Structure formats: structure tokens, C-alpha cells
Amino acid sequence: MTAIEIQDLTVRFGRRRALDAITADFGTGVHGLLGPNGAGKSTLMRVLATLTAPSGGSVRLLGHPSSDADLRPLRREIGYLPQEFGWYPRFTAREFVEHFGWLKEVPAAELMPAVDRSLRRVGLGDRADEKLKRLSGGMRRRVGIAQAIVNDPRLLLLDEPTAGLDPEQQDEFRELLRELGRDRCVVLATHLMGDAEACDRVLVLDAGRPVFQGTPAELADGGKLADGYRAVLGASRAGAA
Ligand SMILES: Nc1ncnc2c1ncn2[C@@H]1O[C@H](COP(=O)(O)OP(=O)(O)OP(=O)(O)O)[C@@H](O)[C@H]1O
Numbered sequence: 101m102t103a104i105e106i107q108d109l110t111v112r113f114g115r116r117r118a119l120d121a122i123t124a125d126f127g128t129g130v131h132g133l134l135g136p137n138g139a140g141k142s143t144l145m146r147v148l149a150t151l152t153a154p155s156g157g158s159v160r161l162l163g164h165p166s167s168d169a170d171l172r173p174l175r176r177e178i179g180y181l182p183q184e185f186g187w188y189p190r191f192t193a194r195e196f197v198e199h200f201g202w203l204k205e206v207p208a209a210e211l212m213p214a215v216d217r218s219l220r221r222v223g224l225g226d227r228a229d230e231k232l233k234r235l236s237g238g239m240r241r242r243v244g245i246a247q248a249i250v251n252d253p254r255l256l257l258l259d260e261p262t263a264g265l266d267p268e269q270q271d272e273f274r275e276l277l278r279e280l281g282r283d284r285c286v287v288l289a290t291h292l293m294g295d296a297e298a299c300d301r302v303l304v305l306d307a308g309r310p311v312f313q314g315t316p317a318e319l320a321d322g323g324k325l326a327d328g329y330r331a332v333l334g335a336s337r338a339g340a341a
């Protein structure tokens with residue numbers, strides 16, 4: 101089954117179109133969302149997380165229309181790391197991830213093993229009992245990734261998960277991405293070309309419009325990925341002018 105089917109999706113905020121006529125399908129694998137600040141990446145993520153309703157077009161997630169009256173069964177299958185999220189300073193890493201597992205209705209008997217597994221997967225197995233306020237910014241980001249995977253989601257949405265991670269952690273995270281993408285649909289928004297290289301496919305947005313869909317190799321077009329990325333943005337702007 102195609103995990104995500106997006107048909108002619110438009111999202112308006114007042115008169116501004118944050119997303120403009122997006123059509124795309126995402127299956128199993130890791131899908132990167134690229135684009136400059138304000139391109140619409142987080143807006144698309146929020147639509148996929150069922151938090152923002154489309155102004156036009158339609159979205160199907162794991163076979164369910166995102167306009168379903170009862171979104172609970174669908175949301176149980178989704179993991180989402182927002183670009184910015186509130187964290188509870190007094191919670192320990194374990195309590196924080198446990199809280200999200202509970203919200204996702206992970207069965208009680210599976211909850212604590214799932215929490216510990218998620219924290220180990222992001223390299224925080226030995227810091228699980230530390231309060232969030234005592235962790236570094238990058239470590240808190242990793243706790244955010246851990247909460248997104250605690251319910252073993254079939255659809256995993258990560259909005260700039262690598263922002264603030266050190267290079268070693270970025271490498272480990274990309275390894276984890278590849279592992280997670282083997283049997284589920286992962287969508288990540290990023291500004292890092294290193295993340296994009298770890299994706300199976302990428303979608304480049306500019307001012308709410310899709311300007312490229314394909315593999316990172318196709319985007320690089322025989323050169324460096326960053327150059328290919330700049331070229332598609334330049335070409336779309338030249339076309340729009
Ligand atoms: N709640 C909102 N109300 C009004 N405008 C919004 C809202 N959310 C986003 N926008 C606008 O929609 C456009 C897309 O924003 P979005 O946050 O999706 O971009 P982005 O690609 O995630 O950018 P960044 O790389 O900075 O995270 C921007 O013009 C933004 O100002």
C-alpha cells in the first residue's frame with residue numbers, strides 16, 4: 101500500500117498559499133523534504149500529522165482519508181517530531197517518552213520495553229533517568245526522536261530531526277533512518293544535504309510549490325547534491341519570473 105497519497109494539496113493561511121497544488125505519493129522508504137525557509141515543509145508535515153486540514157485537494161494516510169471523522173486509529177500509527185516542541189523540564193527522558201507512548205495508546209505491558217528500546221535507539225540508554233533540563237539541546241532533540249518512534253509507527257514524520265545534533269550523532273541518526281525506512285514510510289524535513297543523501301527520494305519545495313521530485317542522485321545530476329539543489333531552485337525562480 102502507498103503510505104501517503106497527496107492529490108492537488110493546497111493549504112492557505114489567509115491569502116498566502118503555504119502549499120500550492122502538491123501531488124505526490126510516498127511509499128516504504130525514507131523521503132526527504134527540502135526547501136528554503138518558508139517553503140512549506142513544516143506545513144506539509146503538519147498536514148501529514150493530521151494537525152492542519154487541507155484547504156483544497158486530498159490526502160490519504162495509510163489508506164485512510166485525512167478527513168476521517170475518527171482519526172484516533174490512524175494517529176496511533178503515526179510518529180511525529182515537530183520542528184519545535186515543548187518539553188517538560190522536570191520529566192526524565194524515560195518519563196517523557198513514556199508519556200508519549202501512553203498518548204499513543206501503546207499497550208501497558210509493552211510500554212516500558214518500548215520506551216527503553218526507543219531511548220537506546222537514539223543513544224540515550226544510559227541517560228534515561230536524567231531530567232530533561234539537565235540534558236544538552238542535541239540530547240533533548242534525540243529524546244524527541246525517541247518519543248516519535250515509541251509506538252513503532254508505520255508512518256514516521258520528523259521535522260528537522262538533525263538540527264542541533266553533532267556530526268557523530270548525525271551519522272548515527274542517518275543509520276537509524278535507513279533502518280527505520282526498511283519497513284515503513286519515513287518523511288523528514290531537513291536543510292542538511294547529508295540527510296538528503298540518506299534518503300531514497302526527495303521532494304524539493306519552493307514557496308509552497310513542488311520544484312523537484314526524484315532520487316538524490318537525480319537531484320545531484322552527476323555533480324554535488326547541494327549544486328543540484330541550488331540549480332532546481334534557480335530554474336524554478338527563473339521560470340516564475
Ligand atoms: N499558522 C500559520 N499562520 C499563518 N502563516 C503560516 C502559519 N504557518 C506557516 N505559515 C506560513 O506558511 C509558509 C510556510 O511555512 P513553513 O513553516 O511550512 O515553512 P518551512 O519550509 O517549514 O520553513 P523553515 O525551513 O523555516 O522551517 C510561510 O510563509 C509561513 O509564514
Ligand SMILES: [Mg+2]
Binds near residue numbers: 142143289
Ligand atoms: Mg519548518
